[in-house]
Amino acid sequence: MVLTSRGLSRRLIWIFLFTSLAMPLIWLVYLAYSNQLGADPAKELVDELGQWAIRFLILTLCASTFSRRFNIKFLLQHRRMLGLYALLYAVLHLLAVSTFILGWRVDLLIRELTDRPYIMLGMAGLLLLIPLGITSTKGWQKKLGRKWTTLHKLIYPAAMLALLHLVLLIRASILEAIIYALLISLLLIERLFRKRKPKKR
Amino acid sequence: MLIGKSSKILSSEITSESAYLSRRSLLKGLGLVAGATSMPSYALTQPKSSDLPLYPGPDWLRPKLESAKTTWSLDEELTPYDSVITYNNFYEFGLNKEDPYERAQNFKTDPWQVEILGEVERPGIYNLEDLLAKVDIEERIYRFRCVEAWSMVIPWLGFSLASLIKQLNPTSNAKYVEFVTLEDPEQMPGQRSLFSTIDWPYREGLRIDEAMHPLTLLAVGVYGQAMPPQNGAPLRLVVPWKYGFKSIKSIVQIRFRETMPQNTWRLTASQEYGFYANVNPTVDHPRWSQATERRLPSSLFNPRIIETQMFNGYEEVAPLYAGMDLSKWY
Numbered sequence: 001m002v003l004t005s006r007g008l009s010r011r012l013i014w015i016f017l018f019t020s021l022a023m024p025l026i027w028l029v030y031l032a033y034s035n036q037l038g039a040d041p042a043k044e045l046v047d048e049l050g051q052w053a054i055r056f057l058i059l060t061l062c063a064s065t066f067s068r069r070f071n072i073k074f075l076l077q078h079r080r081m082l083g084l085y086a087l088l089y090a091v092l093h094l095l096a097v098s099t100f101i102l103g104w105r106v107d108l109l110i111r112e113l114t115d116r117p118y119i120m121l122g123m124a125g126l127l128l129l130i131p132l133g134i135t136s137t138k139g140w141q142k143k144l145g146r147k148w149t150t151l152h153k154l155i156y157p158a159a160m161l162a163l164l165h166l167v168l169l170i171r172a173s174i175l176e177a178i179i180y181a182l183l184i185s186l187l188l189i190e191r192l193f194r195k196r197k198p199k200k201r
Numbered sequence: 202m203l204i205g206k207s208s209k210i211l212s213s214e215i216t217s218e219s220a221y222l223s224r225r226s227l228l229k230g231l232g233l234v235a236g237a238t239s240m241p242s243y244a245l246t247q248p249k250s251s252d253l254p255l256y257p258g259p260d261w262l263r264p265k266l267e268s269a270k271t272t273w274s275l276d277e278e279l280t281p282y283d284s285v286i287t288y289n290n291f292y293e294f295g296l297n298k299e300d301p302y303e304r305a306q307n308f309k310t311d312p313w314q315v316e317i318l319g320e321v322e323r324p325g326i327y328n329l330e331d332l333l334a335k336v337d338i339e340e341r342i343y344r345f346r347c348v349e350a351w352s353m354v355i356p357w358l359g360f361s362l363a364s365l366i367k368q369l370n371p372t373s374n375a376k377y378v379e380f381v382t383l384e385d386p387e388q389m390p391g392q393r394s395l396f397s398t399i400d401w402p403y404r405e406g407l408r409i410d411e412a413m414h415p416l417t418l419l420a421v422g423v424y425g426q427a428m429p430p431q432n433g434a435p436l437r438l439v440v441p442w443k444y445g446f447k448s449i450k451s452i453v454q455i456r457f458r459e460t461m462p463q464n465t466w467r468l469t470a471s472q473e474y475g476f477y478a479n480v481n482p483t484v485d486h487p488r489w490s491q492a493t494e495r496r497l498p499s500s501l502f503n504p505r506i507i508e509t510q511m512f513n514g515y516e517e518v519a520p521l522y523a524g525m526d527l528s529k530w531y
Contacts, residue, residue, distance in 0.1 A: 032501055038298060039280075039288035039498040040351055101495070103506045108490060118488055168488065172469070173296045175396040 258427020358422030
């Protein structure tokens, strides 16, 4: 493959983005490894992974919005990576809960899944993201055509489920939930307006 | 000893300075003496060598702590000092577990006054020092189970609440005891937060028979020294068979009442937190299981998940709740 200068800079951007998005994970692994997650590292790790999953979901939604509104192609080109990272952090979040908090005790796992609305909501959000991850490749995009766009709208309910999952976990402070809720609603409202415009013409 | 000359101290009992110093360095080497501060009697549980601050406490309290005897012990591994003083739920100082340690170090806990009021013969505002004048301090090693499903084993220093209540002489109308934490937004940043769902000051309560139970402790210290501010200095409740939030910190008011008092978490979310809050593996919190707990400090590959015991293993309190449906009175 011949690398043109444009191709090279794209590749550099890709590498830069790829590593920066992995930074929270590397940082968490470092903290865990050096015993800096405090007396209850499991809880800390689970919370952080979950929050990063939501943050990356929000960034993924931002990518479409900003690339359309301000014609920044570069964002759309890397949207897939953002989405896949959101999925990665969500899956790691679930694995961390199962491993470090529930110790893979099947009885506890089943009960958590069947008894607790916040876990069901979070799980549903994660399940919605899985087909999006699988069909994120160029091949699937071509194969599915227009259906691909429709399918990938599943990110909206997924984001809302993740948000609800977080809201149901609130103990005493509503600050983070408010910020995430505000961002997600703004991004979803923007999409409603975007769709209505062509109809009016 | 020479005949005819009596000396109160035998010369053989006097330790030479060099022996004293070498003994001390040996103890230090073993991690028995932490830091340079002189610490109370070695019979008490001491922190293993730690880089974290120590809390010798006010002058008037120190001799009381030093003469404390261990009256309640457990055959379980203690949670290390560093975890006990840096991992705290004390929302007055912030919502993160490390916030109280980071923000409470300048919290002024001496002098301290406690107001006693309600159905009691001797109401009034007492200096903590006077309130403690007639009580003996004991060391008691208790399990501590948080409603969030983590737990510790902590060597408290304190006295039975019953011994104080007997001095105060409540009237026959005193069916409940209510406790209130200090409200001081200047010193307590968490009370200034705009996003908190808690209505300050923090309050808790016990039924009078729970308050009189010999296990119920008013604690003034931990790990052989005074109570660190982040752990609820200078005076906090410890009710080992109930979830941690019942063990109210930095108490400024004790009221004897005829009716059941409100408590902060019940006010915040009554479907999740009740008045009794007895540790009970069979009654789950609506959002998580209470069947197991993580004994801290846990590490990722050794999460130390253990079965939660009924009444946190203090079965002797069961008669207090005879005939009560504990899933209803959670």
